Amino acid sequence: MRKTELLKQKILTEGKVEEGGVLRVDSFLNHRLDIEFLNEVGLYFRDKFRGLGINKILTIESSGIAIATITAQYLHVPVVFAKKNVHINLPDEVYIEDVHSFTQNKNNKLVVAKKYLNKDDKILIVDDFLAKGNALxxxxxxxxxxxxxxxxxxxxxxxxxxxxxxxxRKKGYNLLSLAKIKSMENGTVQFAD
Structure with missing residues (x-):
């Protein structure tokens, strides 16, 4: 079974549409982790993005870390994750971005130490969800x-x-999504392709 079809099947059988447009996939993607499935996701991203000279994967804590880590093992590159909110144990020089979280319905400060991102980096960004694109x-x-x-x-x-x-995509980025959902009306997931 193609990886995109495998994901769609998991969404339909294990996912749950909740009030407010939230798709709960915590049974396999972002709370309880289905490692065999995540390995398939990592291999898919490796196959789609290898050959681009990627030397680092960037994601956001916490749901993106598992996907990024598994993908990184296949691309043989390190992972950097943006922390949510400023912590006292961060270095003085950091990149900070304010972002509104759809699922948490709150504002977060995303923080990455400057020493972990530089001008020579060829980055693959990996995450579990893309909705309005604020975090991305x-x-x-x-x-x-x-x-x-x-x-x-x-x-x-x-x-x-x-x-x-x-x-x-209109900005020219090479964006690939395994599953594209066009609607979740009446609690039913409808895929775009």
Missing amino acids: KALLSMVEKAGGTVEGIGIVIEKTYQGGGDEI
């Missing part, structure tokens, strides 16, 4: 400030009806 835009801004290049963006689930993916 924050990561793109950090890479831009560092002078690096985003070679690709790998998303597990994109909610196309919220427009974030289209906006990012």
Whole structure:
């Protein structure tokens, strides 16, 4: 079974649409982790993005870390994750971006130490969801400030009806989503392709 079809099947059988447009996939993606499935996601991203000279994967804590880590083992590169909010144990020199979280319905400060992003970086950004694109835009801004290049963006689930993916693609980014959801009306997931 193709990896995209495998993901769609898992969304339909294990996912749950909740009030407010939230798709709960915590049984396999972002709370309880289905490692065999995540390995397939990592291999898929490796196959799609290898050959681009990627030397680092960037994601956001916490849900993106598992996907990024598994993908990194296949690309043989390190992972950097943006921390949510400023911590006392961070170095003085950091990139900070304010971002509104759809699922948490709150504002966060995303923080990455400057020593972990630089002008020589060829970045693959990986995350579990893309909706309005606020978090992704924050990561793109950090890479831009560092002078690096985003070679690709790998998303597990994109909610196309919220427009974030289209906006990012219009800017010329190489954005790939395994599953694209066009609607979740009446609690039913409908895929875009």
